[in-house]
Amino acid sequence: MKPTSRLRRLASLGSRFLIVGGLSTLIEIGVFNLLVFVWGWDVVAAKVVASLVALVNAYFGNREWTFRHRDRRGRMNELLLFLLTNALCTAIGAGLVWLGVEMAAGILGRTPGAIAVNAVNLVSIVIVVVLRFALYHSIVFRSPAQR
Numbered sequence: 028m029k030p031t032s033r034l035r036r037l038a039s040l041g042s043r044f045l046i047v048g049g050l051s052t053l054i055e056i057g058v059f060n061l062l063v064f065v066w067g068w069d070v071v072a073a074k075v076v077a078s079l080v081a082l083v084n085a086y087f088g089n090r091e092w093t094f095r096h097r098d099r100r101g102r103m104n105e106l107l108l109f110l111l112t113n114a115l116c117t118a119i120g121a122g123l124v125w126l127g128v129e130m131a132a133g134i135l136g137r138t139p140g141a142i143a144v145n146a147v148n149l150v151s152i153v154i155v156v157v158l159r160f161a162l163y164h165s166i167v168f169r170s171p172a173q174r
Contacts, residue, residue: 040093044160047088052152055081059148064141074124074148078117085113094168105167112162116155123151 055077062073086109127147131139139147 040164041160043093044089044163047085047093048156048159050088051081051085054084055152056145056148060141060145063144070128070144071121071125074121075117078113078120082113089163089168094163108167112159112167116159116162119158120151120155123154124148127151
């Protein structure tokens with residue numbers, strides 16, 4: 028396969044992944060804000076729950092649209108890999124939110140407000156999105172040729 032053709036296919040795959048991820052991110056941010064600012068949850072617990080809610084959308088969107096042409100080696104095997112990948116990514120995201128909120132509190136000298144907390148959450152999402160794409164592409168939704 029020519030490098031330009033391969034790059035074009037990767038860009039197409041990446042853009043579908045970003046659309047699914049964008050919708051999942053909106054779901055995650057909405058649930059996160061509801062839990063933290065309406066119901067008074069801890070930011071780390073809210074991050075984990077919000078990520079899990081968005082995960083449902085992400086699985087079906089990526090399985091049925093982004094990576095629909097990929098190997099379907101068995102729904103349970105794929106689902107297990109998806110859940111393990113996302114458990115790792117959720118833990119990393121929660122750790123980044125905790126670290127970022129603690130750093131913001133230290134810098135501000137007080138508990139950070141909604142803007143700072145959401146800025147930290149968005150940074151964690153960007154970092155985790157890159158990791159998720161790499162893991163989905165190489166491990167979860169593999170190409171049939173990678174057996």
